[in-house]
Amino acid sequence: MHFLVTAGPTREYLDDVRYLSNASSGRMGYAVAAAARSRGHRVTLVSGPVELVVPPGVRVLRVTGAREMRRATLREFRRCDVLVMTAAVSDYRPAARLRGKIKKGRPAWSLRLVRTPDILTACAARKRGRICVGFALESRGLRRYALEKLRKKNLDMIVADSPTAIGRPAAAVLCLDRTGRDLWRLHASKAAIARRLVRTLEARAAAAGPAPRG
Amino acid sequence: MHFLVTAGPTREYLDDVRYLSNASSGRMGYAVAAAARSRGHRVTLVSGPVELVVPPGVRVLRVTGAREMRRATLREFRRCDVLVMTAAVSDYRPAARLRGKIKKGRPAWSLRLVRTPDILTACAARKRGRICVGFALESRGLRRYALEKLRKKNLDMIVADSPTAIGRPAAAVLCLDRTGRDLWRLHASKAAIARRLVRTLEARAAAAGPAPRG
Numbered sequence: 420m421h422f423l424v425t426a427g428p429t430r431e432y433l434d435d436v437r438y439l440s441n442a443s444s445g446r447m448g449y450a451v452a453a454a455a456r457s458r459g460h461r462v463t464l465v466s467g468p469v470e471l472v473v474p475p476g477v478r479v480l481r482v483t484g485a486r487e488m489r490r491a492t493l494r495e496f497r498r499c500d501v502l503v504m505t506a507a508v509s510d511y512r513p514a515a516r517l518r519g520k521i522k523k524g525r526p527a528w529s530l531r532l533v534r535t536p537d538i539l540t541a542c543a544a545r546k547r548g549r550i551c552v553g554f555a556l557e558s559r560g561l562r563r564y565a566l567e568k569l570r571k572k573n574l575d576m577i578v579a580d581s582p583t584a585i586g587r588p589a590a591a592v593l594c595l596d597r598t599g600r601d602l603w604r605l606h607a608s609k610a611a612i613a614r615r616l617v618r619t620l621e622a623r624a625a626a627a628g629p630a631p632r633g
Numbered sequence: 634m635h636f637l638v639t640a641g642p643t644r645e646y647l648d649d650v651r652y653l654s655n656a657s658s659g660r661m662g663y664a665v666a667a668a669a670r671s672r673g674h675r676v677t678l679v680s681g682p683v684e685l686v687v688p689p690g691v692r693v694l695r696v697t698g699a700r701e702m703r704r705a706t707l708r709e710f711r712r713c714d715v716l717v718m719t720a721a722v723s724d725y726r727p728a729a730r731l732r733g734k735i736k737k738g739r740p741a742w743s744l745r746l747v748r749t750p751d752i753l754t755a756c757a758a759r760k761r762g763r764i765c766v767g768f769a770l771e772s773r774g775l776r777r778y779a780l781e782k783l784r785k786k787n788l789d790m791i792v793a794d795s796p797t798a799i800g801r802p803a804a805a806v807l808c809l810d811r812t813g814r815d816l817w818r819l820h821a822s823k824a825a826i827a828r829r830l831v832r833t834l835e836a837r838a839a840a841a842g843p844a845p846r847g
Binding site: 509514 | 740
């Protein structure tokens with residue numbers, strides 16, 4: 420199979436040096452890329468700015484902002500069989516990016532933020548048999564939130580996680596299938612969670628047969 | 634001598650996952666810490682979140698936000714002879730930090746930002762013979778801006794740099810003394826710039842004699 424994995428945060432610049440971002444380390448995505456590669460799959464990794472080593476044999480596309488990640492992911496999506504969207508894409512970006520460096524002076528000001536396009540929704544809308552996996556990160560009501568995201572975005576699987584896992588090597592996650600049924604729960608290293616996810620996807624692809632493309 | 638070096642960006646969180654930051658890699662500060670240590674000086678490094686290896690023999694204090702960096706730097710400042718402030722401290726932070734994760738939903742909103750306290754000014758105001766070195770990063774009118782910062786903050790030396798050096802291993806810098814006179818210009822690796830700066834500071838300390846403390 421051909422895995423397309425997105426990983427890391429995005430950075431949304433307000434001037435040449437300052438940006439809005441989030442604490443994603445990219446570890447889960449890189450672990451999924453490594454796990455899929457070690458099972459012999461083709462892997463394309465769309466990575467936001469992180470300081471991780473790309474697993475051998477994985478093709479990487481480095482991006483910075485949400486709009487750049489969207490372009491790269493939509494372009495690669497056509498060629499993949501499975502999309503695993505672990506990236507923590509900024510939901511908002513500054514409405515304008517200034518050239519140079521904003522002068523400090525004002526004691527307070529308001530930064531106008533606008534929504535970024537939803538990458539996973541855009542991919543899932545044109546999936547035609549491809550498998551789309553999302554990640555849900557939520558501090559409260561995790562299962563309910565994950566279910567809502569699964570349905571709203573028309574996903575085939577979702578892995579729900581709490582913010583305590585950010586930047587850590589381990590996590591406690593819950594994996595739901597497209598009907599909202601619990602597939603498994605796992606409290607383990609991100610590498611072990613990634614291996615479990617890849618095997619689940621292999622089984623699902625085998626059961627579904629070859630995916631129509633286009 | 635005892636060097637206190639600050640390095641890296643700070644992160645100013647708006648909720649449990651999102652933050653405002655800047656593109657500083659911390660390389661210049663880590664290079665100054667390494668150069669001072671290799672010349673036999675005592676070195677304390679106050680470091681924002683970066684992915685660099687701490688040079689052997691350097692004591693490191695890890696911080697996240699501007700206010701935390703300020704507390705650590707002011708506390709350590711009393712025990713140092715030289716402060717080299719390379720950190721790219723966020724000038725602004727969100728007026729409030731929410732618990733959990735802000736819900737996306739609104740197509741646009743405004744994030745209220747307030748000034749963070751100026752660490753270098755606070756240190757220089759109580760320097761009593763200690764040497765305070767600043768860094769100025771500016772896209773236009775670099776020399777004029779550096780001079781203004783030198784005077785306003787009552788610094789002993791300033792190194793002026795352009796944003797093109799961010800995250801890069803090399804830079805083209807200009808070093809000014811407290812009177813605004815050019816000490817040297819150097820287009821070189823950050824390691825070479827750091828060594829030059831440390832030697833300049835050694836010479837200055839030798840010329841000035843032992844610093845009064847308190």
